[in-house]
Amino acid sequence: MKNTIEQTLQNSFSYSDYRKTITELIEQGKSTGHEQSEDLLNYSKLNESRLNRLEKTIAVTEEVKSDLEKLDKKYIWLVLAEGWCGDAAQIVPVIYKMSEVAENVTLKIALRDDNDALMQHFLTNGGKAIPKLLILDAATLEVLADWGPRPQGAKQLILDYKAAHGVVDETAKIELQKWYLHDKGVAIQNEIMAMHKKVLA
Incomplete structure (x- = not known):
């Protein structure tokens, strides 16, 4: 596992380089990922608008900010994502x-x-659901915890919709985006910090 993490870190981006990569690919008519389609390209374009908006509007709550400032050990937060993924566009910023x-x-x-x-080590119900956040000890690269692909409220919304309608369609995706918009990133912050506190306990 450590070798795999080292290899992934070598392949990884800073946030600004991740954003730049997505933009450059869109300009070439492509999305990130091994599969290419008109739909994935359109999702990438839509997500770029979301990323631009969220970078301006998302604020870290005072409580979470205080907890983050108290972290006295070095960590790497490694996120697995793709530019076309709607959840990643809402969560990564x-x-x-x-x-x-x-x-x-x-x-x-x-x-x-x-x-x-x-x-493959962090599948959700057997699927490659993203985004996935791994909290690593910066010194040892040990995985201390993992989170994702969605905060609990968003996950529940999709489960309830699927139970009622049998599918996750465009309407479900719109409802999910509304949920993220209303939540303003607070649930994500609280869940990640709660997990971090367990690591420290």
Whole structure:
């Protein structure tokens, strides 16, 4: 596992380089990932607008900011994501904002399809659901905890919708985006910090 993590870190991006990579690919008419389609390209374009908006509007809560500033050990937050993924577009900017206020956290983002060996260790119900955040001890690269692909409220919304309608369709995706919009990244921050506190306990 340590070798796989080292390899993934070598393939990873800073947040600004991740954003730049997505933009450059869109300009070439492509999305990130090994699969290419008109739909994935359109999702990438839509997500780029979301990323631009969220970077301006998401704020780290005072409580979470205080907890992040108290971290006295160095961590790497390694996120597996893709530019076309709607959940990643909503979640990664929140994780980025959190890492910005935490002096002892270094954020790295790796593309899921380019790092399948690591993704295979963190499947959700057998699937490669993203984004996936791994909290690593910066010194040993041990995985201390993992989180994702969605906060609990968003996960429940999709489970309830699927139970009622049998599918996850465009309407479900719109409802999910509304949930994220209303939550303003607070649930994501609280869940990640709660997990971090367990690591420290």
